[in-house]
Amino acid sequence: MAETKQIRAIKGVRDILPPASGAWSRVERAAREVFATFAYGEIRLPIFEQAELFIRSIGVETDVVQKETYTFSDAPVQITKEGSLLEPPAEYELITLRPEATASVCRGYIEHGMQTLPGDVKLYYIGPMFRRERPQKGRYRQFYQIGAEVLGQSDAPGIDAELIEMLFAFFGRIGLEGLTLDLNSIGCKECRPKYVELLRAALRNVSSKLGADSQRRIETNPQRVLDSKLPEEQAIIEGLPRISEHLCEDCKEHFAEVRRQLDLRGIAYKLNWRLVRGLDYYMRTTFEITAPGLGSQNAVCGGGRYDGLVELLGGPPTKGIGFAIGEDRVMLSLEAAGKMATEPTVDAFIVWMGAATQPAAIKLAQKLRGAGIRVEVPPEETKFKKALGLADKLGARYAILIGENEVAAGKFTLKRLADAVQTSLTEAELVAELSKN
């Protein structure tokens, strides 16, 4: 007998099943509705892009590009009769499963000449991203982001503040509480490089007191030392030069105005000079929102300004700002707060008794479904008690009884399962009654 090997899901990916998937849908619907009220439109993006797009936007130095992308040849694959793969030829271009979506939005902005659209271009997206990381709580190889971007000619601080306001409107809508907004300005291409050199010099002086990770980062990415979690490094870090004291006049002014605009909107924030962004394209305003109940991966949203990114990708000079929400982490936090309410997949269960009553059951189901009511009909004759028991277990609120009596009378028996109250109703009355909720 041939052994059949079970095929499993790939490491770091997962299935999201009912009823949890219902909670995911509700969160996504909330995002769509809230973002729409801020006049954002949805952009549906490809899952893969030319590898070059991410290398240029995210930065060659980053871990995301260096070791986390799924990049492969676009060559057609040859599969043998035995099912094994043959080596693809080399002359095809490389494509990458998107590790984030901002680069794609910018690419789309350029490709469709969106700079000619009136006003700022405000877009949002929802979908899976891919990074080949070691999985842990709140970190998966296929993970979901809900993001938004504002692209255009203006870098008015009011844009930054409104974007963050929208974020809190969304989190408020889904009932996520205990959030912290960390805010920082990391300067522009004028002042940041100067600061980074200053920081690097200061770090070299204290290098011997730092851990191996931080010593490595002095050369690769000195700002990363700032968010080190090692207790013994905290005192040293507090003594390091701060970006806030080395911003150029324009950046300083911009940041002050962002803060004023946030106050105007009643958004509370915590200034955090140690807040660093992971991707190279960020500048000036940067922010991060953390949520409770998540373990060490506690950032549910990160974002910031990225003026110049569109230009870097071959487009016209353009200002930009955006954020990405980690949907998986939002769901984990909702769950920890006991707010991941899951609802059953069925409203009404039709109990039909006897072959003669099945046509009436099918016809009624069609009517109710047409009215948007979620209906389950047993596909074959079922014992009465068993059918009612199943209706309960599925979480249906109603059972509709159809026997020969009902068919003869032209009225169905509607039974509320919670309190066993029964009423006799015509088809039209049933539709009206069940549509109420």
Added chain:
RNA sequence: GUGGGCGUAGUUCAGCGGUAGAACAUCGGACUGUGGCUCCGAGGGUCGUGGGUUCAAAUCCCAUCGCCCACCCCA
């Protein structure tokens, strides 16, 4: 990439050298016109995989794979 913990039924776990178990879940019966309860019964396992030690391994040892958590990185 580095470290730690854990792999036994669909799920949560017990058993830790001597015949593979419980609870929950599933299915059937008590019980074709009034459900969630109860009672009775059934199915379901190469004890992650491979090797070693032993008269005997789910149990001890080694390797390997998988999952989880943390570092790293980041949403």
